[in-house]
Amino acid sequence: MMDIEENVHKIKEEIAAAARAAGRDPAEILLVAASKMNDAGRVQRAIRAGVPVCGENRVQEMLEKQRQNAYEGAALHFIGHLQKNKVRQVVGLAALIHSADSVELLREIDRCARNRQCVQDVLLEINIGRESSKSGFLPEMLPGALEEAAKLGAVRVRGLMAIPPVSRGVDGNRPFFSEMDKLFVDNAGKKYDNIHMDFLSMGMSRDFQTAIACGANIVRIGTAIFGERIYS
Numbered sequence: 001m002m003d004i005e006e007n008v009h010k011i012k013e014e015i016a017a018a019a020r021a022a023g024r025d026p027a028e029i030l031l032v033a034a035s036k037m038n039d040a041g042r043v044q045r046a047i048r049a050g051v052p053v054c055g056e057n058r059v060q061e062m063l064e065k066q067r068q069n070a071y072e073g074a075a076l077h078f079i080g081h082l083q084k085n086k087v088r089q090v091v092g093l094a095a096l097i098h099s100a101d102s103v104e105l106l107r108e109i110d111r112c113a114r115n116r117q118c119v120q121d122v123l124l125e126i127n128i129g130r131e132s133s134k135s136g137f138l139p140e141m142l143p144g145a146l147e148e149a150a151k152l153g154a155v156r157v158r159g160l161m162a163i164p165p166v167s168r169g170v171d172g173n174r175p176f177f178s179e180m181d182k183l184f185v186d187n188a189g190k191k192y193d194n195i196h197m198d199f200l201s202m203g204m205s206r207d208f209q210t211a212i213a214c215g216a217n218i219v220r221i222g223t224a225i226f227g228e229r230i231y232s
């Protein structure tokens with residue numbers, strides 16, 4: 001049986017345990033519930049059980065659920081691939097866009113944020129597994145991407161995000177997580193006004209403990225909260 005409330009409590013305990021095991025303060029790890037394909041009622045159950053942030057993947061689904069007040073009581077992040085023609089609908093609504101994956105997209109986010117007279121927080125997505133099926137900056141592209149982002153007054157880079165290859169078990173992606181942490185630390189000292197390396201978003205249901213051991217301070221959890229997604 002699926003019990004969203006019980007799952008939220010269990011996952012929070014597991015996150016805290018992983019943080020303590022890594023000698024870190026559990027309070028510094030932010031849980032984002034990846035709520036795609038779960039309706040407003042289920043999202044609300046997770047929020048009432050203590051989920052502080054929801055992360056959505058698809059703009060259309062997010063807007064529909066937003067209209068149903070699905071995210072009331074939590075912050076909203078956008079974590080999926082973002083097409084340029086949909087940026088306008090996400091900027092100002094999502095507190096953080098995890099998936100800024102090209103300079104062109106950053107420029108479009110900047111343009112829309114200027115129009116809305118806001119500053120949009122983003123993470124730069126890194127294609128850490130160098131998979132042709134995935135978007136994101138290759139690790140060696142990061143310094144150039146930061147330099148370009150620094151020119152955009154309505155974009156604030158808050159850190160990095162990665163979706164490594166599908167892992168076999170909790171430890172399969174450890175090398176990728178370590179490589180991400182190194183990139184995160186190595187680029188934290190760059191002195192641009194609008195670039196702050198605050199957040200490292202990595203780790204999902206299968207491997208969040210390892211991600212936390214490697215330095216993640218945002219984990220994105222779907223299945224372990226809501227159960228298996230049924231793709232039809």
Ligand SMILES: *Cc1c(COP(=O)(O)O)cnc(C)c1O
Pocket residue numbers: 034036057079080163204205206220221222223224
């Ligand atoms: C769905 C999704 C997750 C959560 O994946 P689970 O394995 O179900 O925990 C995390 N990040 C992104 C970008 C996702 O799309």
